[in-house]
Amino acid sequence: MEETVVKETVKSLPRIGSKAPQFEAVTSHGILRLSDYEGSWVILFSHPADFTPVCTTEFIGFQEIYPQLREMNVELLGLSVDSVSSHIAWVRNIEEKFGVKIEFPIIADLNKDVAQLYGMIMPEESSTETSRAVFVIDDKQIVRAVIYYPLTTGRNMDEILRLVKALQTTDQHGIATPANWREGDKVIVPTPATTEVAEERMKDDSVECIDWYFCKKQL
Structure with a gap:
């Protein structure tokens, strides 16, 4: 029975080239739907928890590349299973302590609805936190790339920029x-x-x- 459940779960996860699963979610910028981003590329990424050191460095890093991403018609959308209040408090803390204003929304996925939809939880690593997942979704809402990092390893922002630029260059030429x-x-x-x-x-x-x-x- 356990093996069957695992197979069914894996089968339901988004694949490269597949339509990105639609969702409506509460975020630090209000209620948002994935369909709101149609016509723009989206980097949907999850982090384990607010007020943690590695995640803080990542959010600062994502904010630093955000202007470049927007020039490339790319939006950022973060996610964790923390509450909206936690997201707001953390964002305010980052601005106060590090002088960086986080401008992109963060999904408050308390029920893990979006996390389960996108396979962002790795039970063998943590059953209560989302992993460091990255989904690159194009302007037609197709999943173009998927990257997973362990809880202990922060992401490389230069690589994320390079990946998106490579995908867009491939499409254009x-x-x-x-x-x-x-x-x-x-x-x-x-x-x-x-x-x-x-x-x-x-x-x-x-x-x-x-x-x-x-x-x-x-x-």
């Missing part, structure tokens, strides 16, 4: 991005689907080919 890619670096040209196209690719001076399947170009 129909390419892929190599390991450690950053804006301005060469991108990967899609692998040829036929022998004829492979032959043509090797003669194309606009791309840099190591072999027929491995070609880069500058955008």
Whole structure:
């Protein structure tokens, strides 16, 4: 019975390429729905608890990249199982103690409704706190990337920025991005689907080919 339950739970979790599960939730900015963000990209992320040191560093980090994200048409939406009052008090504390004003909303998921919907709770690690999950949702409300971090490890904001930029660049130009890619670096040209196209690719001076399947170009 236990094995069946686990399989059913995993099956229900959002997958890359699937429609992001819709929800309505109480937040530090009032009641919000995921559908309110349609037309914008969204980074939905969870943290274990308010008034904890690692989470505090993360919220400061997310706020620091928030202006850059908004320039990229990306909104931030945090979540934990704390109350709205706790969120408000914590945000005020961060501003008072660290001089950083948190401008994005935080979901108060007391009943764990959204956390369960998105698989943000790892019972083997903690049954009472949400993990450090990150869901990148595009402007069509499709899940494009999912990252999980353990409770002990804070997230890398540069990587989150890089990931979103890579996804948006891929959408815009129909390419892929190599390991450690950053804006301005060469991108990967899609692998040829036929022998004829492979032959043509090797003669194309606009791309840099190591072999027929491995070609880069500058955008």
